[in-house]
Amino acid sequence: DQQVKQNSPSLSVQEGRISILNCDYTNSMFDYFLWYKKYPAEGPTFLISISSIKDKNEDGRFTVFLNKSAKHLSLHIVPSQPGDSAVYFCAASPEGYGQNFVFGPGTRLSVLP
Amino acid sequence: DTGVSQDPRHKITKRGQNVTFRCDPISEHNRLYWYRQTLGQGPEFLTYFQNEAQLEKSRLLSDRFSAERPKGSFSTLEIQRTEQGDSAMYLCASSSLQAQETQYFGPGTRLLVL
Numbered sequence: 001d002q003q004v005k006q007n008s009p010s011l012s013v014q015e016g017r018i019s020i021l022n023c024d025y026t027n028s029m030f031d032y033f034l035w036y037k038k039y040p041a042e043g044p045t046f047l048i049s050i051s052s053i054k055d056k057n058e059d060g061r062f063t064v065f066l067n068k069s070a071k072h073l074s075l076h077i078v079p080s081q082p083g084d085s086a087v088y089f090c091a092a093s094p095e096g097y098g099q100n101f102v103f104g105p106g107t108r109l110s111v112l113p
Numbered sequence: 114d115t116g117v118s119q120d121p122r123h124k125i126t127k128r129g130q131n132v133t134f135r136c137d138p139i140s141e142h143n144r145l146y147w148y149r150q151t152l153g154q155g156p157e158f159l160t161y162f163q164n165e166a167q168l169e170k171s172r173l174l175s176d177r178f179s180a181e182r183p184k185g186s187f188s189t190l191e192i193q194r195t196e197q198g199d200s201a202m203y204l205c206a207s208s209s210l211q212a213q214e215t216q217y218f219g220p221g222t223r224l225l226v227l
Contacts, residue, residue: 004155032214043117043204043218044156089155093214100146100169101216103155 003027004092006104013111019077021107023090026071030092034101035064035075038087047088048075080111115139117219119205125225126195133191134222138207145188146216147180148204149173156204156218162188195226 005024013019023033031052036044050057050064050073057064063076077084087108091101118137126132138145143164148156159178160170164185174180177195182188192199202223206216 009153034215036218041220043206043220046215046217049214091155100158100161100171101156103148103157105154 002105003030004090004102004104006088006090006107008107009105010108010110013080013109015082015111015113016079019075019080019084019109019111021075021077021088021090021109023073023075023104024071025073025090025092027092027094027102028071029094030102032093033064033066033073034091034093035062036089036091036103037084038089038106044089077109080109082111082113085109085111117205117207117217119203119219119222121222122220123223123225125227127227128195128197130195131191131193132195132224133189134203134205134224135187135189136205136219137187138205139209139217140186142207142209142217143185144208144210144213144216145182146206146208147188147190148206148218150202150204150221151200159190192224195224197226200224200226 034049035047038044048062066073087106089106090104093101120135146161147159150156162182177193180190202221204221206218208216
């Protein structure tokens with residue numbers, strides 16, 4: 001039973017356009033969420049996070065939105081660049097519970113030049 | 114490079130053999146995590162240490178798996194009597210006391226059990 005779901009295994013976007021990656025979770029105890037990016041042959045790299053006390057967090061081209069009532073979060077990348085092509089993982093944690101994250105299966109983003 | 118390092122990067126072994134992986138975290142990080150990732154899935158939590166103490170183990174961590182962090186610095190993950198189902202990428206991550214919510218991952222050790 002997956003507690004963190006990323007229902008789109010892959011996504012293709014034109015360079016310069018917006019990329020929107022979605023994530024849904026089922027455990028209402030989760031209150032801290034992160035996005036990681038992974039290139040081939042490398043470990044995941046932290047991208048951006050959000051606590052449940054917020055509904056939006058922005059860092060440069062990356063914005064994460066959280067809808068707690070819908071148990072849904074999304075990552076927006078604007079504008080998308082070819083270097084953004086990677087697998088993106090959504091992760092969740094019940095804060096204070098050792099921060100052992102539960103990861104989604106990932107979405108492969110391809111940004112086409 | 115002061116990131117998380119893992120050794121070896123690749124390991125091929127025969128079923129029934131024991132294997133040991135090493136992780137060197139970022140030097141000032143007191144928390145160290147082990148994850149396993151299989152194809153098409155995200156990383157799955159296995160265990161974590163705070164300094165030398167192993168504070169939590171997932172039920173995924175069978176009794177064939179053992180992890181140590183004897184001096185609170187590097188960690189080892191040993192798998193005894195490997196099975197084909199153990200084939201996966203084993204990822205190590207670390208985090209600091211000041212920012213425990215952000216984990217920094219190593220490149221992983223890819224294990225193939227024949």
